[in-house]
Amino acid sequence: MPKVTFHHDGQTTEAEANDGETLLQIALDNNVPMEHACGGNGFCTTCKCSVQRGMEHLGQRNEKEENMGVTDDPERLGCQAEVHGDVEVEVLES
Numbered sequence: 001m002p003k004v005t006f007h008h009d010g011q012t013t014e015a016e017a018n019d020g021e022t023l024l025q026i027a028l029d030n031n032v033p034m035e036h037a038c039g040g041n042g043f044c045t046t047c048k049c050s051v052q053r054g055m056e057h058l059g060q061r062n063e064k065e066e067n068m069g070v071t072d073d074p075e076r077l078g079c080q081a082e083v084h085g086d087v088e089v090e091v092l093e094s
């Protein structure tokens, strides 16, 4: 089972995830505050995260992320990045 470590508000939360879940789904299931103004549809950037470890365990960057200008590592949209292995991310202030 993939393990996701979230750094947020000066705290760290470790969460277990199911393969293929998005960072946003995992955050919300584990009471990690991650903004999601567009409802997780890839039309805002409030769910943006900085990936500190495990970028290779996230699914491919998709068209929605590219349309929103989230094209450079280490940034990913939490609602679009699917988890397939252990990752460590910082939840960015929106």
Ligand code: FES
Residues within 6 Å of the ligand: 035, 036, 037, 038, 039, 040, 041, 042, 043, 044, 045, 046, 047, 048, 077, 078, 079, 080
């Ligand atoms: S929640 Fe809006 S882009 Fe992710």
